[in-house]
Amino acid sequence: MEKRxxxxxxxxxxxxxxxxxxxxAVLILPDQINLNVWPEWIHDEKPLLILIESYPVHRTLPYHKKRLTYLLSSLRHFAVECSSNGFPVHYQSTDQHYDKxxxxxxxxxxxxxxxxxxxxxxxxxERLQELRKKYENRVTKISNTFFFADPDDWKxxxxxxxxxxYFYRDMxxxxxxxxxxxxxEGGxxxxxxxxxxxxPSGxxxxxxxxxxxxxxxLEVMEMVDEKFPDHFGKTDHFYYAxxxxxxxxxxxxxxDNRLDDxxxxxxxxASDEPLLFHSGLSPYMNNGLLLPWEICERAIEAYRENDEIPINxxxxxxxxxxxWREFVHIYYEAMMPEVRDTNFMNFNESLPKMYWSGETRMHCMKQSLKPVIEQGYSHHIQRLMVLSNFSNLTKTDPRELNEWFRFAYVDAHEWVVLPNVLGMSTFADGGVLASKPYVSSGNYINKMSDYCKSCEYSISKKTGEDACPFNYLYWNFVDEQRDAFEESGRNSFMVNMYEKKSEENKEAIRNSTENFLEQLKRYKNS
Ligand SMILES: Cc1cc2nc3c(=O)[nH]c(=O)nc-3n(C[C@H](O)[C@H](O)[C@H](O)COP(=O)(O)OP(=O)(O)OC[C@H]3O[C@@H](n4cnc5c(N)ncnc54)[C@H](O)[C@@H]3O)c2cc1C
Ligand code: SF4
Incomplete structure (x- = not known):
C-alpha cells in the first residue's frame, strides 16, 4: 500500500x-486507548478497530501543539500495538469530522x-448519539469503564x-x-x-x-506544525511518554523517587521546578495509557513495603x-451543559495577554506560565492559587479562563477542566462545587514559594506602584465580592478584616487596583 x-x-x-x-468494528477515541478496560468480547473476537485523527475536533480551540502531539502520537503508538497483537486496524488522519x-x-x-x-x-x-439515531441497531454504545465510579450512581x-x-469517604x-x-488507616x-x-532551600x-x-x-510533530501553525506553544523539546x-x-x-515527598x-x-514531587501522570490517566486504580494500588503497595513513604x-x-478526579467527573456529568455558561460574579474582562505571552513583571505569574507555554504543564497550586487567583482578582470572565485551561495544557479535557475552573477555582457556579472563591493575597504565594524573593514587586508593600499586585487586588476583591464570602448570611472573617481598615487605606486599595487594571494588557483589547 502507498504510504500516506x-x-x-x-x-x-x-x-x-x-x-x-x-x-x-469498534471505534476507539483518542482518550480511550487502553484495551484492558474494554469488554472481553473485543479481546476474543478481535473486531476491526477504527482510530481517527479528526482535525476539526483538534481545531475547536487553539490546543497546545504539545497536547496535539501527545494525543496523536499516543494514538498512533496504540494503533501499532493493537496491530502487533493481531487486531485489524483502520487508521485515518483527516480533515473531516470523525462522525462523517x-x-x-x-x-x-x-x-x-x-x-x-x-x-x-x-x-x-452528542455526535455519536446522532450517529446511533441514524443507524439505530447497527451502532451500539458500551459503558465508559475508565473511571472508578459510574456517574449515574452519584450525579x-x-x-x-x-x-x-463525603464522596471520597464512600469511595x-x-x-x-x-x-x-x-x-x-492511621485513624x-x-x-x-x-x-x-x-x-526548604537547597x-x-x-x-x-x-x-x-x-x-x-517526529512525524506527528511535523504534521502538527504544518496543520495547526497558529496554535498555542511549540512542538520543540517534546518529552512526554x-x-x-x-x-x-x-x-x-x-x-520510587517522588512519592515519599x-x-x-x-x-x-519553587522557581524553575514546575514538577517538584508531583506525579506528572495526569496526561496518561486522561487518555488511558495508565488507569487510575493502577496508580493508587501501586502507591498503596509501595507504602506497605517502604517505611519511608508516609501515610500523608x-x-x-x-x-x-x-x-477529586472522580468527583469532578461526576460533577461534569451532573452539571452539563448549562454549567458552561455560568459566571456567578459577572466578570466580563478578557484574559490578560500574559497568559499567551508569559511576559509580566510578576515573578509568580512568569514562573507559573512558563512551564505551560513550554510544556503544557504546571502543578495544581500554580493552576489554582496563582493563575486562577490572578484571573479572579482581575475580574476576568471565567469562561475565558476555562477556555485557556482547555487548550493550554497537555492533560486538558473538558470533563476535568470545566469543574476545576468554573466549579472550583473561579466560583462561577455560585458555590455548587466549592464553598468559597479560591483567592488570596501575596502572603499565600510568599509562604508557599521562593517567588517573591526574585520579584520586581515588593511583597511587603500593600498599596502603590511597586506593591505586590496580589495584595491590593485581593482586598479590593473582598470588598466588591462580599456576597461570595458570606457565611450563613453573615459577613465572613475576611470581610470583617477589610471593614477594620482605615478609610485612607481602603482608598489606596481602590486606587492601586484601578491603576493596575487600567494598565493590564488584555488579550482582545490590546
Ligand atoms: C484551574 C485548574 C485546572 C485544571 N486542569 C486540569 C486538566 O486540564 N487536567 C487534569 O487532569 N487536571 C486538571 N486540574 C487538576 C490538577 O491540577 C491536575 O490534575 C494536576 O495538577 C496534574 O498534575 P499531576 O499529574 O502532577 O498531579 P499530582 O499532583 O501528581 O496528582 C495526582 C493526580 O491526581 C489527580 N488530580 C489531582 N487534583 C485533581 C483535581 N482537582 N481534579 C481532577 N484530578 C485531580 C490528577 O489525575 C493527578 O494526575 C486542574 C486544576 C485546576 C485548579
Ligand atoms: S511579590 Fe507578589 S507578584 Fe511578586 S512573586 Fe510575590 S506574590 Fe507574585
Missing amino acids: DYLKEIDGVIEEADPADYDK VLKDILDGNKELALSFMNPSEWDSR QKIEPGYRME RKKTGYLMNGDEP EWNYDENNRESL YDIPEPTRFQPDDIT TSRKQAMELLDEFI FGPYEDAM SVEGLVRQILG
Whole structure:
C-alpha cells in the first residue's frame, strides 16, 4: 500500500484494514486507548478497530501543539500495538469530522455493526448519539469503564453542600483503599494538615525522565506544525511518554523517587521546578495509557513495603485520584451543559495577554506560565492559587479562563477542566462545587514559594506602584465580592478584616487596583 502523507511511519508497520471486509468494528477515541478496560468480547473476537485523527475536533480551540502531539502520537503508538497483537486496524488522519468518516464507513458496508464506548466529552457524546439515531441497531454504545465510579450512581447528589469529602469517604469504603475494616488507616480520613510545607532551600529534587521523540512522534510533530501553525506553544523539546510501556516507566519512577515527598510538598512552589514531587501522570490517566486504580494500588503497595513513604503522601495521592478526579467527573456529568455558561460574579474582562505571552513583571505569574507555554504543564497550586487567583482578582470572565485551561495544557479535557475552573477555582457556579472563591493575597504565594524573593514587586508593600499586585487586588476583591464570602448570611472573617481598615487605606486599595487594571494588557483589547 502507498504510504500516506504524515502517516508514513505507521503505514510502514500496520497493514491498513478495509472496513468493507468486516462485519464488526469498534471505534476507539483518542482518550480511550487502553484495551484492558474494554469488554472481553473485543479481546476474543478481535473486531476491526477504527482510530481517527479528526482535525476539526483538534481545531475547536487553539490546543497546545504539545497536547496535539501527545494525543496523536499516543494514538498512533496504540494503533501499532493493537496491530502487533493481531487486531485489524483502520487508521485515518483527516480533515473531516470523525462522525462523517463513520457515516461513510457505515454507508459503504451495510453489513457492518459498529460499537463505541460512551465518550467522556459532551460534544463527542452528542455526535455519536446522532450517529446511533441514524443507524439505530447497527451502532451500539458500551459503558465508559475508565473511571472508578459510574456517574449515574452519584450525579443526583451533586448540589451545594455535597462536598468531595463525603464522596471520597464512600469511595474509600467501596474500594477498601487504606482501610482497616470500616476505619481509615492511621485513624484519619485526611492528612492534609501535614501536606502544606514549603520547600526548604537547597532541598534535593530528583530529575524526572524525559523521553526523546521517536520516528512516529517526529512525524506527528511535523504534521502538527504544518496543520495547526497558529496554535498555542511549540512542538520543540517534546518529552512526554507516548506508549503504555513508557507511561508505566514514569509511574515506577514516581513511586520510587517522588512519592515519599509528594504529601509534605504537595502545595509548595519553587522557581524553575514546575514538577517538584508531583506525579506528572495526569496526561496518561486522561487518555488511558495508565488507569487510575493502577496508580493508587501501586502507591498503596509501595507504602506497605517502604517505611519511608508516609501515610500523608499515599493518602494525599489517593485523595487526588479516587477523590477529586472522580468527583469532578461526576460533577461534569451532573452539571452539563448549562454549567458552561455560568459566571456567578459577572466578570466580563478578557484574559490578560500574559497568559499567551508569559511576559509580566510578576515573578509568580512568569514562573507559573512558563512551564505551560513550554510544556503544557504546571502543578495544581500554580493552576489554582496563582493563575486562577490572578484571573479572579482581575475580574476576568471565567469562561475565558476555562477556555485557556482547555487548550493550554497537555492533560486538558473538558470533563476535568470545566469543574476545576468554573466549579472550583473561579466560583462561577455560585458555590455548587466549592464553598468559597479560591483567592488570596501575596502572603499565600510568599509562604508557599521562593517567588517573591526574585520579584520586581515588593511583597511587603500593600498599596502603590511597586506593591505586590496580589495584595491590593485581593482586598479590593473582598470588598466588591462580599456576597461570595458570606457565611450563613453573615459577613465572613475576611470581610470583617477589610471593614477594620482605615478609610485612607481602603482608598489606596481602590486606587492601586484601578491603576493596575487600567494598565493590564488584555488579550482582545490590546
Ligand atoms: C484551574 C485548574 C485546572 C485544571 N486542569 C486540569 C486538566 O486540564 N487536567 C487534569 O487532569 N487536571 C486538571 N486540574 C487538576 C490538577 O491540577 C491536575 O490534575 C494536576 O495538577 C496534574 O498534575 P499531576 O499529574 O502532577 O498531579 P499530582 O499532583 O501528581 O496528582 C495526582 C493526580 O491526581 C489527580 N488530580 C489531582 N487534583 C485533581 C483535581 N482537582 N481534579 C481532577 N484530578 C485531580 C490528577 O489525575 C493527578 O494526575 C486542574 C486544576 C485546576 C485548579
Ligand atoms: S511579590 Fe507578589 S507578584 Fe511578586 S512573586 Fe510575590 S506574590 Fe507574585
